[in-house]
Amino acid sequence: MEDPWKREFEFAVEVARKAGAEIRKAGESEIRVMTKSCTVDLVTKTDERVEKIIIGSLKEEFGEGTHCFIGEESVAKGEACVLTDKPTWIIDPVDGTTNFVHGFPFVAVSIGFAVNKELEFGVVYSCLEDKMYKAQKGKGAFCNDEPIQVSDVQDIKKSIIISEHGVDRSPEKVTKIFSTMQKILCIPVHGLRGSGTAATNMCLVACGAVEAFFEIGIHCWDIAAGAVIVKEAGGLLLDVNGGPFDLMSRRMVSANSDTIAQRIIKEIEIFPVVRDDALVQKK
Ligand SMILES: O=P(O)(O)O[C@@H]1[C@H](O)[C@@H](O)[C@H](O)[C@@H](O)[C@@H]1O
Numbered sequence: 001m002e003d004p005w006k007r008e009f010e011f012a013v014e015v016a017r018k019a020g021a022e023i024r025k026a027g028e029s030e031i032r033v034m035t036k037s038c039t040v041d042l043v044t045k046t047d048e049r050v051e052k053i054i055i056g057s058l059k060e061e062f063g064e065g066t067h068c069f070i071g072e073e074s075v076a077k078g079e080a081c082v083l084t085d086k087p088t089w090i091i092d093p094v095d096g097t098t099n100f101v102h103g104f105p106f107v108a109v110s111i112g113f114a115v116n117k118e119l120e121f122g123v124v125y126s127c128l129e130d131k132m133y134k135a136q137k138g139k140g141a142f143c144n145d146e147p148i149q150v151s152d153v154q155d156i157k158k159s160i161i162i163s164e165h166g167v168d169r170s171p172e173k174v175t176k177i178f179s180t181m182q183k184i185l186c187i188p189v190h191g192l193r194g195s196g197t198a199a200t201n202m203c204l205v206a207c208g209a210v211e212a213f214f215e216i217g218i219h220c221w222d223i224a225a226g227a228v229i230v231k232e233a234g235g236l237l238l239d240v241n242g243g244p245f246d247l248m249s250r251r252m253v254s255a256n257s258d259t260i261a262q263r264i265i266k267e268i269e270i271f272p273v274v275r276d277d278a279l280v281q282k283k
């Protein structure tokens with residue numbers, strides 16, 4: 001099978017590893033914490049610096065203007081968040097920023113790549129675990145170059161489900177989030193987990209450590225890379241209402257099978273979120 005984006009894929013792995021080393025080094029010294037949308041939506045100088053390193057390296061390697069970029073911290077500063085047909089890098093420089101600030105050991109660099117709005121490959125580097133997850137469309141999923149695949153558990157009562165509460169602390173949303181988690185827990189499932197980073201959660205689905213991850217409130221940069229990795233590991237992605245996966249919708253279910261996905265979807269109490277491509281952009 002032809003491999004038109006091989007060079008971009010291989011370079012993305014290199015850049016993710018370099019970015020991970022920067023994050024580990026930064027974690028050894030004072031971390032300056034700032035906030036974005038609310039007091040618990042944290043960002044650090046490391047997030048911003050690492051995103052600049054990633055995008056700068058990609059522009060240097062592939063030229064200015066040939067590719068588009070959607071980066072979490074660039075969007076936070078007002079850059080557009082619109083997916084066009086052009087080759088587009090979808091980047092979360094530090095997924096699990098709150099974990100990074102607290103020294104909780106799950107922090108990932110997430111680099112997705114889409115062409116004609118189709119995800120071509122994804123790289124997630126869990127840098128404190130030194131686990132490099134990667135996948136190209138049609139070519140399987142790997143962790144540290146070993147093939148990975150989703151769990152074969154079909155009985156929801158023998159599953160672990162992973163989700164996150166996000167940064168929105170409004171009572172109506174928190175109630176829906178925890179009511180959903182309570183319903184799933186009391187199916188009962190073996191357990192509920194949350195690593196604190198969507199990208200890592202998706203890789204845990206891909207390697208069979210958990211059966212499904214769902215979340216309402218994530219962003220395209222949290223899940224673009226993980227989406228390819230889950231699919232190439234034999235999993236599937238859906239909207240939380242059971243419809244087709246929509247990268248920009250800020251909600252999704254990723255699972256090892258449709259059986260598990262549909263059982264989870266039955267319990268999810270949906271609340272509205274503003275799409276990534278409807279975010280107000282810099283004038
Ligand atoms: O803000 P980052 O750390 O990039 O993303 C985090 C996780 O990916 C997500 O799952 C979590 O719910 C979110 O709160 C947090 O922003």
Ligand SMILES: [Mg+2]
Nearest residue numbers: 072092094095
């Ligand atoms: Mg992030």
